[in-house]
Amino acid sequence: MQEPDLPAAPLGVLKSRMGTFYPGSHVIFRGQDLHEDLKDLDWLALYLFGITGRRFDAAQLKLLNAIWTYTSYADARLWNNRVAALAGSSRSSGALGLAAALAVSEAAIYGGGILMRAIEFFIRALHETACGADLSDCVRRELELHRSIAGYGRPLVNGDERIQPLLKLAAELGLDRGPHLELALAVEIKLLHGRWRMKMNYAALVAALGADLGLDAAEFYLYMFPVFLAGMPPGYIEAGERPEGGLYAIPCDHIVYSGPARRNWPTANAEPGAST
Amino acid sequence: MAAQHNPHAVRSAIWREEAEADNPFAARAAYCRGYDVYGEMLGRASWADMLFLLFMPEAPTPAQAGLLESLALALANPGPRDPAVHAAMSGGVCGSSAASSLMAALAVGAGQLAGAREVFNAVSGWSRCGTNLQAWRDWFAGPFELPGSVWPEPEHAPGFDPRGITTATPVKQTLTCLAAYAAGPYLPWLQQHRLQMETAAGRPLSLTGVAAAALADLGFGPEQSEMLYLLLRLPGAAAHALEQRALGYKKFPFGVVELEHGNGE
Known part of the structure; x- marks a missing residue:
């Protein structure tokens, strides 16, 4: 067997290049003094600096801010928002409801799971096409791997009201000419004209724009983590204003049951080694 | 509208309820995979029986329930050195909510x-x-x-x-x-x-x-x-979170950070 990779040191001294605080003195954040060097950054700029170690200019920050704003829907039906609203209805704490709702946003058919797949595909496909691969082959391989292309089609409808406003803003900012966005639009044309008939959705657009701003997949993933947050507190608040348990109260006969008919309980437990 | 055609109904092959006559939101009886949970399983079936039955279509054999x-x-308890339990203790030691300590254990674990x-x-x-x-x-x-x-x-x-x-x-x-x-x-x-x-x-x-x-x-x-x-794995995380809450943060290891490039020293 190989030699194991044992921990270098137990809990005690932590070596870090990221930061620490000196109580009563100052705070280091990625090598910068938080209250001197970084004090004028707005929160999004600081968040991105924490993820990437890079500063983004005003136009880039405006686009990155808009990516969050344009998908902040105060609709408690949406599955992640619903978690926050149910927490309000059940009189749980706001932090628990919002934290759980954000965690749920890392879903397979929307949110984190799709965003990660989308940017990973665009970065990989752009590299492959730059090396001479045909985009149709890239799309075909991705369809074979995942049975879909992340960022195309939509769970409820095949169309996306967020696309044009964000494309318009990106154009106004001069940030709509990157190669990943060009590739994302080319993929849409292929999927629209193939048997898939799927339009690009917000995930593909923001993944392409993020990649064109220089974010790699891991950086983009962390940047997008709070993307739905602004839409969540309204549902929590409104549910808290209703009578307790008033949101989506389900009567007993609204469980449509498809399991076995009523039967009698059969067995007792066994000791280790008992045969079946 | 019949329940099976109701778009607002929840579909399940696990659970069925019958309502009390005076309240459609109160269950008179609840059935798990067809077994009367409160009328028949309670007092006869084990926690492991119930756990298995929730995830599987049939009740466990005695060997399966025992396993x-x-x-x-x-x-049940990975112990306080485990990162998930460490996360739960990090919640408990400063008085974070019970749920947040378990959420921390779930996330890290x-x-x-x-x-x-x-x-x-x-x-x-x-x-x-x-x-x-x-x-x-x-x-x-x-x-x-x-x-x-x-x-x-x-x-x-x-x-x-x-x-x-x-x-x-x-x-x-x-x-x-x-x-x-x-x-x-x-x-x-x-x-x-x-x-x-x-x-x-x-x-x-x-x-x-x-x-x-x-x-x-x-x-x-x-x-x-x-x-x-x-x-x-949650029981141990819960118990250790409560234990550290009682002990307090001054008795919980905090450590020191040394910046690799010496900045800020």
């Missing part, structure tokens, strides 16, 4: 190192390789995650201990105990072929690997096993 019960005991995603992958291995040693050797080469996954690619063979030198005694004790239930083919085979599997994986077997074999023997798939592993 699940013993697995639950083996997983969900991953590829002794966590639920490792169990997911290891159970996928049992599904794919079964008792074919050569298939396992091939499988250990990976990859285990598809491109674009939110999960990092595992840095060691799922089910084996990247920091192990020899197989830990509790791992061997648990394997011996659980294999004795003979509830499926995998645990007995793993006990017979442990050394070959460890050689192929390059690391000693871990408790995660034993748990995965047990869950596969019980018939659970990767998704079910991932959920159950998360669930079964």
